[in-house]
Amino acid sequence: MSLTLSNTNLIQVRHATKKSGGSTSNTRTSNPKYLGFKRFHGSKVIPGNIILRQRGTRWHPCNGVGIGRDHTIFALVEGRVVVHYDLATQRRYISVNDGTLETFPSKVEMKRRLTDTIDISHYMTLTNKERYDYVMQMIQTLTETDQIKRKAETDQRLTETGRRKFILHDLTLI
Structure with a gap:
């Protein structure tokens, strides 16, 4: 049987179609979260003021x-x-100084103090592991001296005249 012209009208032919426009899938966005510092270093704040919005604790809370x-x-x-x-x-820490806090060193100042305490000739003779241990030991000594200095300043400030009566006691159990 041969196909004739009259039989070809019964064959269905599909053509490529295109959906008429009007919709896209990438138009959904979320609202901005407005993260970051709201009050910077040296700014005056009152209780309840937001200093920093962050995701996770990149900055840690300290005094006040x-x-x-x-x-x-x-x-x-x-x-x-x-x-x-x-x-x-x-x-990295954030504090609020209400006039009773001691001054805290910045990151640059702390690293400068650390480089001043390291003996370069001794440092260059060490292996990588020994260098790491040496630097960590220097950091520990710097931290201990800072803590002793801060404790002495706090004790001095608490026993100043003009404050309410305050006597330091040894609170160890007998």
Whole structure:
């Protein structure tokens, strides 16, 4: 049987089609989260002011600040914002100085102090592991001397005249 012209009308032919426009799949966006510092180093804050919004604890709370469940750091006391770095824990901290805090060194200042304490000729003779141990030992001694100095300053400040009566006691159990 041969195909004739009259039989070809019964064969279905499909052609490529294009959906008519009007919809795209990449138009959905989320609202911005406005993360980052809201009050910078040296800014005046009152209790409740948000200092920093962050995801996770890239910055850690210290004196005079609190941390929310979404890791927001906020002021607990009135004062000025202080940003500092602890070389021993290698963490960045945020505090609020209400006039009673001692000065905290910056990251650059702490690293400068560390390089000043390292004996370069001794350092160059060490292996990599020994160098690491040597630097960590220097960091530990710097931290200990800073803690002793801070404790002495705090004791001095607490026993100043003009404050309410305060006597330091040894609170060890007998």
